[in-house]
Amino acid sequence: MASHPLGAKTDLFEDLPDEPPEVNTTSSPEVWQMFFDGASRIGTSRSIITGVGVVLTSPHNHVLPRAFSLTEPCTNNVAEYNALLIGLELARELEIKHLEDYGDSQLIVKQMTGEYEVRNDDLIPLHKAATKLVESFKNFHIEYVLRSKNTHAEALASLAANLAQPLETTQWVTMASRRLFRxxxxxxxxxxxxxxxxxxxxxxxxxxxxxxxxxxxxxxxxxxxxxxxxxxxxxxxxxxxxxxxxxxxxxxxxxxxxxxxxxxxxxxxxxxx
Structure with a gap:
């Protein structure tokens, strides 16, 4: 089984050997990118409503945005882990083999890379589930990004929190662009x-x-x-x-x-x- 480097500073693929490599005629692997984020807001009944956003980008720059509203209240860290897990499940369903993952939660990213220990009882099972899902990929890399670099996933998460849906329901939202009103x-x-x-x-x-x-x-x-x-x-x-x-x-x-x-x-x- 191929190894799965999780370190934020680890290269996506193994280092090249010291000797000059043999000529390889095979094509380079197609690497997908995934951005994830979670968002919470206070509802009209003072309850916490949470949404998650996931953006998958193919090697050919095809963008797959997804937004989900969670049916139970949770902390921000639990929401972030849910965003990561949902994104990993989507990537596995698409049979993606090489994945670069980006999130703006240092805690979740550093726990996935092993730099931070997972001590919170609510996060331990989520971390184990995410680690297990990572094994579905031949190569996996996760890295922290600034919130300003994660705006697409953040916007989807906020949208899902504001348009919270009952379980097993879907709402299609049409996004269109138009020129400035003059x-x-x-x-x-x-x-x-x-x-x-x-x-x-x-x-x-x-x-x-x-x-x-x-x-x-x-x-x-x-x-x-x-x-x-x-x-x-x-x-x-x-x-x-x-x-x-x-x-x-x-x-x-x-x-x-x-x-x-x-x-x-x-x-x-x-x-x-």
């Missing part, structure tokens, strides 16, 4: 409102808006059925006078008129684009 956006939004206030008779959105707002359908029977079916996935915001289509993941996608399409294309291809 005064120009206000002008474009106002222009959009004017377009919707006085729509083009050939605007493809008009039959759906008329049906959604007023229950009006086109005269053509086939077009009536099409409008009814399509309207199920559309939403008109009467406050902002904006028209949206619901995507399969729940996001609202802004629907554009021909004029808005041309403006969006012009903006996208403007400047260095």
């Amino acid at each position: 005064p120009k956006d206000v002008l474009e939004a106002n222009a959009t409102h004017q377009v919707l206030d006085q729509p083009d008779p050939k605007d493809w959105r008009l039959p759906i808006i008329n049906y959604v707002l007023y229950g009006k359908l086109p005269e053509d029977a086939r077009e009536q059925e099409s409008v009814r079916w399509r309207a199920l996935r559309f939403y008109y915001d009467s406050t902002t006078k904006a028209f949206y289509r619901r995507s399969y993941d729940g996001l609202l996608l802004r629907c554009l008129s021909k004029t808005e399409e041309r403006e969006a294309l012009r903006e996208a291809h403007d400047g260095t684009c």
